[in-house]
Amino acid sequence: MKDLLNQLTIKEKIGQLLQIAPFFFIKDLKIEVAGPVEELNLNEEKIFNAGSVLGIGSAEEMMDVQEKYLKRSRIKIPLIFMADIIHGYKTIFPVPIAMASSFNPKLAEICARVSAIEASTAGIHVTFSPMADLSRDPRWGRVVEGFGEDPYLIGEMVKGMVKGYIGTGINHPGNLASCVKHFAGYGASEAGRDYNTVDLSRLSLYSQYLPAYKKALEAGSRLVMTSFNTIDGVPSTVNKFLLRDVLREKWEFTGVTISDYDSLKQIMAHGVAKDMEEVAYKGITGGLDIEMASSAYSNHLEKLISDGYVDIQLLDEAVLRVLELKRDCGLFEDPYKGASTKLAEELVLSAEHKLASLEVAHESMVLLKNDGVLPLSKTSKIALIGPYASSRATIGPWSWHGRRDLHETLEEVLKEQLVFCKNDVLITNYTDSDFEKIAFADVVILALGESEECSGEAHSKSNIVLPNKQDLLLKMVEKYGKKTVTLLFNGRPLLLQGLLSTNALLECWFLGSQSALSIKEVLYGKINPSGKLPMSFPRSIGQIPLYYNHLNTGRPYKGPNDHNVFVSKYLDVENKPLFPFGYGLSYSNFEYSLIKLDKSIMLDNETIEAKITVLNNSDIAGYETVELYIKDHFAMISRPVLELKQFKKIWFEPNECKEVSFIITKEDLVYINSDGNNVLEPGTFTLFIGKSSDQTISEHFEYVIKK
Numbered sequence: 001m002k003d004l005l006n007q008l009t010i011k012e013k014i015g016q017l018l019q020i021a022p023f024f025f026i027k028d029l030k031i032e033v034a035g036p037v038e039e040l041n042l043n044e045e046k047i048f049n050a051g052s053v054l055g056i057g058s059a060e061e062m063m064d065v066q067e068k069y070l071k072r073s074r075i076k077i078p079l080i081f082m083a084d085i086i087h088g089y090k091t092i093f094p095v096p097i098a099m100a101s102s103f104n105p106k107l108a109e110i111c112a113r114v115s116a117i118e119a120s121t122a123g124i125h126v127t128f129s130p131m132a133d134l135s136r137d138p139r140w141g142r143v144v145e146g147f148g149e150d151p152y153l154i155g156e157m158v159k160g161m162v163k164g165y166i167g168t169g170i171n172h173p174g175n176l177a178s179c180v181k182h183f184a185g186y187g188a189s190e191a192g193r194d195y196n197t198v199d200l201s202r203l204s205l206y207s208q209y210l211p212a213y214k215k216a217l218e219a220g221s222r223l224v225m226t227s228f229n230t231i232d233g234v235p236s237t238v239n240k241f242l243l244r245d246v247l248r249e250k251w252e253f254t255g256v257t258i259s260d261y262d263s264l265k266q267i268m269a270h271g272v273a274k275d276m277e278e279v280a281y282k283g284i285t286g287g288l289d290i291e292m293a294s295s296a297y298s299n300h301l302e303k304l305i306s307d308g309y310v311d312i313q314l315l316d317e318a319v320l321r322v323l324e325l326k327r328d329c330g331l332f333e334d335p336y337k338g339a340s341t342k343l344a345e346e347l348v349l350s351a352e353h354k355l356a357s358l359e360v361a362h363e364s365m366v367l368l369k370n371d372g373v374l375p376l377s378k379t380s381k382i383a384l385i386g387p388y389a390s391s392r393a394t395i396g397p398w399s400w401h402g403r404r405d406l407h408e409t410l411e412e413v414l415k416e417q418l419v420f421c422k423n424d425v426l427i428t429n430y431t432d433s434d435f436e437k438i439a440f441a442d443v444v445i446l447a448l449g450e451s452e453e454c455s456g457e458a459h460s461k462s463n464i465v466l467p468n469k470q471d472l473l474l475k476m477v478e479k480y481g482k483k484t485v486t487l488l489f490n491g492r493p494l495l496l497q498g499l500l501s502t503n504a505l506l507e508c509w510f511l512g513s514q515s516a517l518s519i520k521e522v523l524y525g526k527i528n529p530s531g532k533l534p535m536s537f538p539r540s541i542g543q544i545p546l547y548y549n550h551l552n553t554g555r556p557y558k559g560p561n562d563h564n565v566f567v568s569k570y571l572d573v574e575n576k577p578l579f580p581f582g583y584g585l586s587y588s589n590f591e592y593s594l595i596k597l598d599k600s601i602m603l604d605n606e607t608i609e610a611k612i613t614v615l616n617n618s619d620i621a622g623y624e625t626v627e628l629y630i631k632d633h634f635a636m637i638s639r640p641v642l643e644l645k646q647f648k649k650i651w652f653e654p655n656e657c658k659e660v661s662f663i664i665t666k667e668d669l670v671y672i673n674s675d676g677n678n679v680l681e682p683g684t685f686t687l688f689i690g691k692s693s694d695q696t697i698s699e700h701f702e703y704v705i706k707k
C-alpha cells in the first residue's frame, strides 16, 4: 500500500480522508450547489477525490456512484461505502437494548450475520455498528441503540455483533467491516440530554466505559467512530488522550478513526477551534483519520502542510490506514464487491432471515410480572386495545431500510381470538360502547408504550413516564374486573408504577420484523419468555443515574429496618429500582441451591470452581440465565457492591435439575484503576449466583498471593 500512497498527489491523499453522501456524485451537481455541496465548499475535483461514501440505498445506486467516480479518478482507488446497519438491513431484528435482554451474545451474532449478508448486496462494506456506549441514564434516547448499563454484558454483546458482521473475513463478499462507536463515553451525556457535556472521572472512564469498545476491537472492529461529546473538556473527535494515548499506544489499534457526522467541524461550537483551519489542524494532530460530512481537511490541510504546521507524515499515516482498509475489504480486486441486484432479490428478506429475526425476538422480551394469567388459554376471548394494537411502527428506530408495511400487526396475528380491537392511546377516545364490547372479553391485552420516535439520536426526554397517561386505560379496564396483560413497546426503561396492578406485564421493546408473531408465541406459551433486564428500571426520575454496580458509600442504607437518619438514602423514595438489572421472569419456576466452592482459598496460580444446582420446578421447559456476580471487599479503591462477571443461559426440560459450574479465574478478580491498568489485590471476595442482581445466593473466598 505504501507504493500506492507514494503515487498520490497531496490532494488525492487528503481526499481519502473525506466522507460524503452519495448524492454528491449521482445527482446533477448544479442542482446540489445550493444545498450541501455549497455548505461543504467542495468543488468537483475535491468531490471526485473523496475516499468514502456515507449511506447508500441499493446495488444500482452503489454501482452507479462507483462507476462514475472511477471514470473520473486519475488514480482509480475505489470508494468504500459505509452505512448505519444497526439491527438489520431489511430483515429487522430487535433493537439492541432488546437483544441485550436476551443475555445471549450468539443472537447478536446472528443478527449481525444476517445484516451483513443483506446489506452487502447493496455494496455496503462497513457498518457503523456496534454501539458500545454504556449508559446509566434512561432519559438518553440512544439507550435503545446500546446494550445497557453493564460493561461485561455490553462487551459480550458487542463481541457477538462484530463476529457476526465479519463472518469469514471482510475480504469475502457477504461480510461487513465493523466500526465501533461512539468513542468515548457518549452514553454519559449529562442529564441524559443527547450531545451534552460528559464529565467522567478517569476511573469511571477506564473501568466502566472503555472496556466494551476495547472488546469490539479485540473481536475485530476495523474502525472507531469518535463521539460528539468532550472528555476533560476536549471534544473526543480531536482528543489526543483518547485517540493517540489510549487507542494507538495503550491498545495498539491500527485501524481507521472516523468522526461522527460533522463532529470535526463542531469543535468550533465546542469552543476549541476558532476557524476551519484550526479545526483541520486539531483533527489531524489529535488522531482523527476520516472526517464525516465536513470539509476541514479538504479545504485546509494542504496549506497547513505546505506552511509547515502539520507534518506530512501524519497525513500519510492516516491515508495508509484507509488504503489498507480498502485493500482488506477486497476493493482493489473488485470495486463493486458484493453489490448485486440478483443476490439482493434472493437473499434479502428471505424466509430464513425472517425466522432468524423471530428467534432473536423470542429471547428479547422480558416478563416483568405474571400472576398466572400467562400463558393464555387458546379459548380465551381477547380485547386488544392501546396505541400498538394495530400499529406497524414496532420495528424500532435506526432501521432505515426496514419495511413497516411488510410485517404483521398484533391485531392481525391475534384475529381469531379477538372480540374487540381499538388502536387508540387516549382514554377519552374510548366510548361506552367500546367498553361494553371489552366486557365480553376474558382477557384484555393492552399494547402500550412510547412511539418509535421517542428514542434514538437527538430523542432524549426529561420525563420517562408512559406518555398520554396510558395507565388510565388500564385503570378503566380494571373497573370491569377483567384480567389484563400489558405489553410495552419502548426504547428505554420507563416509570412503570402505574402499571403494576396489571396481571401480567411483558416488556417487548421494539422487536423488529417479526414483532407481532413473536409476541403471540410468548402470550400463548409456545415460547417461554427468558429475557432479563440489561438496565435498571427506576421508581422515579430523581433516582437517575441508577445502576446496580454502584459503590457502597461510607454510610450505606441497609434496608427498611435501618432507622439511621444519616445514611445514603432519599426521604421520598427508596434506593432500589422498581425492576433491577438482570431481572426477568419465566413461565418456569427456577430454584437455586446453595453454592459449592471447590476451595475457600484461591492461590494466585489457581482457579476456583463454583457449582450451583438449578431446578426447573415446573412442567414447562425453558431457558434460565444464571448470573454470576463478584464483590471485592477491600482494595486500594472502593469497589462496586456487585459486578457481573459471567453468565450462562441454559435450557431446562420440565422438572429438570442441572448442576451449573463456573470457573473463577484471576481475570474475574481484576479491576481497572484510574491509570487504566489492571490491578489484582489479595483479599476477601464474595461470589453471588442467581436469577437477577437482587436475587442471589452468596459464598465467600479468599484470594491469596504467596510470597
Ligand code: NOJ
Pocket (backbone or CB within 6 Å): 084, 128, 181, 260, 261, 457
Ligand atoms: C450520527 C450518529 O451519531 C452515528 O451513530 C451515525 O453512525 C452517524 N450519524 C452516521 O449516520
